Amino acid sequence: MIQASLGSTLTQEQTKGSASSPVLQVRNLTKRFGDGCTFCEKEELEENYCPRCGSVLACSNVSFDLDKGEILGVVGESGSGKSTMVKSLYFDQQVTSGSATIANYKQGMANIFTESAQQQRYIRNYVMGMVYQNPHLGLKMDYSSSGNVAEKLIAAGHFHVGNIRERSAELLEKVEIPVSRMDELPRRFSGGMQQRVQISKALANNPPLLLLDEVTTGLDLSVQAKVLDLIRSIQRELQVAMVVVSHDLGVIRMLADRTMVMKQGKVVEQGLTDQILEDPQHPYTQLLVHSLL
Numbered sequence: 001m002i003q004a005s006l007g008s009t010l011t012q013e014q015t016k017g018s019a020s021s022p023v024l025q026v027r028n029l030t031k032r033f034g035d036g037c038t039f040c041e042k043e044e045l046e047e048n049y050c051p052r053c054g055s056v057l058a059c060s061n062v063s064f065d066l067d068k069g070e071i072l073g074v075v076g077e078s079g080s081g082k083s084t085m086v087k088s089l090y091f092d093q094q095v096t097s098g099s100a101t102i103a104n105y106k107q108g109m110a111n112i113f114t115e116s117a118q119q120q121r122y123i124r125n126y127v128m129g130m131v132y133q134n135p136h137l138g139l140k141m142d143y144s145s146s147g148n149v150a151e152k153l154i155a156a157g158h159f160h161v162g163n164i165r166e167r168s169a170e171l172l173e174k175v176e177i178p179v180s181r182m183d184e185l186p187r188r189f190s191g192g193m194q195q196r197v198q199i200s201k202a203l204a205n206n207p208p209l210l211l212l213d214e215v216t217t218g219l220d221l222s223v224q225a226k227v228l229d230l231i232r233s234i235q236r237e238l239q240v241a242m243v244v245v246s247h248d249l250g251v252i253r254m255l256a257d258r259t260m261v262m263k264q265g266k267v268v269e270q271g272l273t274d275q276i277l278e279d280p281q282h283p284y285t286q287l288l289v290h291s292l293l
């Protein structure tokens with residue numbers, strides 16, 4: 001197997017996390033699409049839309065902690081800001097304000113949102129893996145599946161072709177893509193297979209943190225169950241901390257230790273998943289829980 005950490009700009013000391021602090025700490029993550037105006041910057045909006053300037057406040061002061069090896073579920077209706085939150089954490093878009101720190105990066109002392117582009121690339125390659133809601137965002141459809149995984153390994157400084165192929169095969173096998181199909185294009189794969197290729201790519205450099213956005217949405221139930229099993233076994237085996245986004249409370253119930261409920265860009269409730277399911281406090285959560293029964 002290939003050793004990670006070539007081509008890094010950080011020392012060992014900098015990437016070492018302290019044992020007790022959360023893997024990920026997010027504080028007041030706010031993302032506005034649009035310029036904003038004095039009204040929406042000062043007043044509490046009733047919805048996530050500014051009636052004066054038309055900006056969308058997709059995430060408004062989102063805060064949470066994620067512990068080592070823990071799965072945090074994020075649930076909420078369509079448009080509540082779930083994808084915006086994980087895309088912001090993965091630097092696909094710039095936040096308007098707020099901070100996030102990662103225990104395995106500069107010992108949790110740096111706000112990753114204000115790090116340089118070069119450092120953010122480092123974080124994407126070594127510290128975080130992402131599975132997009134839309135597989136077209138996460139995969140190059142006209143690269144082979146192994147090529148997609150290899151891209152991530154190369155980005156982390158691996159250049160030995162034989163090793164890269166061996167590690168890609170190993171990763172694809174972990175998500176049950178047969179080695180005989182590793183050279184096929186993901187565009188020829190089913191939706192569930194594409195999500196599994198995304199997962200193996202996200203795991204390529206053993207990151208301590210995975211972001212999974214609607215990983216089972218649109219898959220039929222039997223495939224969904226397999227992908228959920230896979231995620232659980234990855235969590236058990238590798239002790240990766242995960243943020244699992246889904247509009248489906250059933251998925252969250254199966255996976256998440258703790259759950260955060262979003263509505264109109266805001267966190268309306270968070271706590272232990274069991275507690276939220278048994279005794280939901282917010283009317284929106286009550287509605288979700290009752291529709292699950």
Ligand SMILES: Nc1ncnc2c1ncn2[C@@H]1O[C@H](COP(=O)(O)OP(=O)(O)OP(=O)(O)O)[C@@H](O)[C@H]1O
Pocket residue numbers: 033056057058076077078079080081082083084085133247
């Ligand atoms: N690039 C963008 N430009 C402008 N507005 C955007 C952009 N991306 C998202 N939004 C808006 O931000 C809000 C939150 O969208 P987001 O995709 O984060 O929701 P979501 O909770 O992931 O929904 P779904 O469950 O449908 O995936 C929506 O009102 C959306 O229209």
Ligand SMILES: [Mg+2]
Pocket residue numbers: 082083084133213214
């Ligand atoms: Mg989404």
Ligand SMILES: [Zn+2]
Pocket residue numbers: 036037038039040041050051052053054055
């Ligand atoms: Zn405004």
